[in-house]
Amino acid sequence: MADVFDRVKNIIVERLDVDESKVTEAASFKDDLEADSLDVVELVMELEDEFDMEISDEEAEKINTVGDAVNYINSTQ
């Protein structure tokens, strides 16, 4: 199975319709990937489905960059 970063990246590329090369660990969803706040909510929903987990609203609010999402998922696996 692809590692967490790749799986997260695939979802982002598909959902936000951005170029793969832009999706780095440091990339901010809102500033670099042109996501609005509703897009981020949806991304978190998809991550929950992909990784079969629940991300609480408090945790979700801390996810601003691709790296934040990957680290959070890694910390729970």
Place this chain on the structure above:
Amino acid sequence: MLNGKAALVTGASRGIGKAIALELAKQGANVVVNYAGSKDKAEAVVDEIKQLGQEAVAVQANVSSADEVKALIKETIDQFGSVDILVNNAGITRDNLLMRMKEEEFDDVIETNLKGVYNCIKGVTRQMMKQRAGKIINVASIVGVTGNPGQTNYVAAKAGVIGMTKSVAKELATRHINVNAVAPGFIATDMTDELSDEAKQQMYDLIPLGRLGDPEDVAKVVRFLASSDADYLTGQTLHVDGGMVM
């Protein structure tokens, strides 16, 4: 018109909610008939819908409880695979003059009529966002627009619902979720049966169309809002009141 759509109607055991559940079913929707305590009445509505050839199930849940609403929505999705239409109809009155109104009377009405709507909308949003489609219809009241003595709690809740309708409509518009409200006037149900004859006569005198509304009058407008005919409407509150408030 609504063939195969999955509809959840809160407070559908009696009155306006019952009429809405039946009207949606007549148009081909499958319906979850939510109720608080009237199990037998809810089961009777389910039977009527089944006779129309649609699927239906009665599910008990108090809309003011976030946990019970979560279970209600899960049940809806388990039964029908989606939630295409949510009608927030459940509501109560605890009328009293402001000077006499107990905190409990205020809280009960806000919890059911306002927080209940928030709970249910929040609960279906995930599914509707995924579907990139959904119709949410809130049953407010004309007094939420005009105010009404003796109903401070109820009016606050209903005006709140009208405001919530607008906010959520704006938040979810890009996901093709339409959020509208109906504001019924004076409709003949158990709720209005409780009013004194004097209060009824007063109301009656204010209705240009010269009659009380039937639950079906409201149900037909809800059916329109639930259909693709209303795809270009969102954030609106339609007055279904015989012309009382223009």
